[in-house]
Amino acid sequence: MSHVLVTGSSDGIGRETARQLLAGGHEVTGHARNAARADELRAALPGVRGVVVGDxxxxSETRALAEQAAAAGPVDAVIHNAGIGGGEPTRVETADGLERIFQVNVVAPYLLTALLPRPERLVYLTSGLQEDGVAELDDLQYAARPWHGMQAYSDSKLHDVVLxxxxxxxxxxxxxxxVDPGWIKTKLGGPDAWDxxxxxxxxxxxxATSDDAGARVTGEYLKRHEVxxxxxxxxxxxxxDGLLDRLAALTGVTLPR
Incomplete structure (x- = not known):
């Protein structure tokens, strides 16, 4: 039995991930953006060990989330599932002054990875659109380039693979x-998705949990159990190294070596 933290587990792929883990006899700590969504998760999956909350x-909320998760006890694996899509028609900055897609999809998993106690396994969700991503390390947040929401999303999914x-x-x-989960029938995937x-x-x-030889790989990109x-x-x-350096500068937190 493993204890797994799943970010963004209040709905969509994240909730289904938590459900499958519970069905397999594993312990799950879920994550929700706010208290209301945490209540929804507990109601949908009453078997979860706990739910940590943070946007x-x-x-600041991501740092607090890391503190909550660490206090909930050691985990064997973290599945960095949370993310947002590329439907932004204009560039949006958060209260931290960071472009929103980049902050949620890239900065947050980096910060959690750096701050949480090191687990045995880490799984980061990406997308097949990582193939179209570019690594403009000197303009990761589209401060200088013309805004293009889907390109920013594709870039963020490439950055997740890089991380x-x-x-x-x-x-x-x-x-x-x-992992590329595929084009999934969720709110993020939209009505035309087929998986x-x-x-x-x-x-x-x-x-996150199997002892199969195929699951015990590292530094690989998978879809449907295949590299x-x-x-x-x-x-x-x-x-x-360039991405890690820029993320460390933005967050003030360096990934432990």
Whole structure:
């Protein structure tokens, strides 16, 4: 039995991930953006061990979330599921002065990775759109480039792969992987999506808990339990180190080496 923290687990793929983990006999600490959504999660999945609360669009709330999760006891795995899509018609900044997609999809999982006690396994959700992502390290937040919401989303999903691979390289004692869940029928996926939510959760549940040889990989990008070929930028050590340096500067927190 494993204890797994799942971010963004109040609905969609995250909730289904938590449900599958519970059905497999594992312990789950869920996460919700606010107290109301935490209550919804507890009602939907009364078997959860606990729910930590924090808005990932806020640096202070993300730090507080890390403190709550650490206090809830050690976890064997963290599934960084939470994220937002690329439907923003204009560039939006959070109260921290950071572009919102970048903050939620990239800064938050970096900060949680750096602040939480090191688990045995880390799983980061990405998207097939990581293939279209670019790594403009000197303009990660579209401060200078013309705004394009879906490109910003694609970039963020590439950055998640870069982060997962960087952690795999720097933390050889941790299995760090990234998963494309597919185009899933959720609020984020939209009405035209064709993959069912159970399919979108199964691979990360397997990676977080299974002792199968295929699940005990690190520094890999998977979909439907199979290793895929990532955007080649993700394996570029200069890109990895450059992203980590910029995230450390933005957050004031350096990933422990």
């Amino acid at each position: 990932l669009a806020s640096l 997962a691979f960087a952690v795999a390289r720097l933390w050889p004692d941790v299995l760090s992987t990234t 069912e939510v159970d399919e979108g959760a199964a691979t990360q549940v397997w990676l 895929q070929v990532p955007n080649p930028l993700a394996r570029d050590i200069a890109v990895q």
